[in-house]
Amino acid sequence: TEELLRKSEKLSVVGQIAAGVAHEIRNPLTSLKGFIQFLQAGAPNKEEYFQIMLSELSRIELIITEMLVLAKPQMQNFQPKSVEAILHNVVTLLESQANLSDVQFVMSIEPDLPNIWCEENQLKQTFINLIKNAMEAMPEGGHIDIKVSSDRGEWLKITVKDHGCGIPQEVLARLGEPFYTTKEKGTGLGFMISYKIIEDHRGHMMVESKVGEGTVISVSLPVTMD
């Protein structure tokens, strides 16, 4: 299955995001409140409660960190940067996590690629999201192919290919919808944010996936932005 993600209302509906954030944050807040009341009432197993409270707080923190990417001002910080350098940086960042899950990154980068105008931290965020999803799709480990090539000197094409579980049609149809996740500890924000960032860079994102075989995410970015 293949689906070109377009500028679609599902990705930019502020109300939907607000409702999602409120909902996602209310759950851990409600449980925090409950634990504080237990502790106030002199509950015995304090250590266990503290543990849970910390993990609920981390969850709120993660959701807010991911949302902040969306709130950042656009365009001001655009600079010409090397995609190769950005990807090496991201891969280094994810290396220890990859080792733990027996994942190897196989990089294939065309030489002498032009720089692209971008907000470096945002592009890093995008590739972190995509590569994390790829790793999470391969709990048994394996390799992830990361390729960068030039498309007629006008675009850079970056692909992240995993050999994981693949994305079933019903999930594919909802990719990019805020807070849609199939993971127990997922936020369902990674894809939406990545999509938004690539759109801000006047690029495109494509998903090709086969259940049981794996997924290829292709990101195309324009070399010049005028």
Ligand code: ADP
């Ligand atoms: P999260 O990773 O927090 O669940 P994302 O927005 O990053 O949120 O992804 C949404 C959903 O899309 C995931 O829960 C997963 O079901 C699916 N998905 C995304 N990337 C992949 C992939 N490479 N392989 C399989 N499923 C994927």
Ligand code: MG
């Ligand atoms: Mg994700």
